Amino acid sequence: MGIEREIKLALPPDRADAADRFFTGIAGSPGRDVPLVNIYFDTASLALAGAKIALRLRKTPEGWLQTLKAAGTAAGGLHSRHEWETPVAKDALELDTLAAACDDETALATLRGVAGDLGERFRTTFVRRLWRLSFDGAPIEAAIDRGEVTATVGGQTRREAISEIELELLQGDERALHALADRLSAAVSGLTPEDINKAQRGYRLCAR
Template sequence: MSIEREIKLALPPDQADAADRFFAGLAGEPGRDVPLDNIYFDTASLALTHAKIALRLRKTPDGWLQTLKAAGTAEGGMHSRHEWETAVAGEALEFDALAAVCDDPPALAALRAAATELGERFRTRFTRRLWRFEFDGARIEAAIDRGEVTATVDGQTRRDAISEIELELLQGDERALHALAGKLSAAVAGLAPENVNKAQRGYRLCAK
């Protein structure tokens, strides 16, 4: 198990270039673009979200990953939650692999109870521009995500645009993450804390 600690900021689309320049200046190099396709699973009755967990299958340039995320906190754009991730062979979940790494009994019990009824609920597709650098003694990964969330409901596709920044603490003191967010907000106009993650946005599309 790992604990993901990151700050999410809503990014006005017309400020994406300014954010790009800010991170390139800190890292001393252009960002690396990574296309990411994500499929989120739940039962028709949304058993997983009611149990406050999320199950995702992600296609990356290096292969497929499955991720289980448990309940966490989000305040002022700062997100903290437990997650378990394993590689999988292809576009299919592998429950035994998740069970082997998940050390949260309630989350594992909810996953097992829902396993036979899981289906795709929504997808996210976006390009992540990545940088990794040192800031105030901490190792940080910065990302600009731009794309969309889609959900098919009653044969109709619903969409919600993604334009956000994620600052993830890889190593070091969490205070460095907040200091970086402050410096970024001073340099890029219109940034705002984002307390709603991509999975929550997908569930909202399903519910409308």
């Protein structure tokens, strides 16, 4: 089990270039573009969402990953959640493999209880521009995500744009994460804390 600690900031589209220059200046090199497709699964009644659990498949340039995220917190843009991730051979869930990695009995019981009723509910498709930084002695992954969330409901596709920054603490003191966010906000105007993650946006599209 890992605990994901990251700060999310809503990024006005016209400030993306300024954010890019900021991260490139700190890293000393341009960011690397990574195309990502995420498929989120739940029951028709959204039982996993009701238990504050997210289950997804992610397509990366290296292959497919499956991830289970359990209930967490979000305040002022800082998100903390338990997560478990394992590689899979193709675009299909391997729940037994995921269950073997998960050490949260509550989340595991919920997942097993709905396993036969899971289906795709929405997708996020975006390009992640990625930097690995060292800031105040802590390794941090900085990303600019731009793309969209899509959900097909009643035969119609609903869409919502993605334009945000993620700062993930890989190791070390959380104060370094906040210090980087403060410096970024001073350098790039218009950023605001984002307490709604991509999965929550997808569920919002499904429900409205």
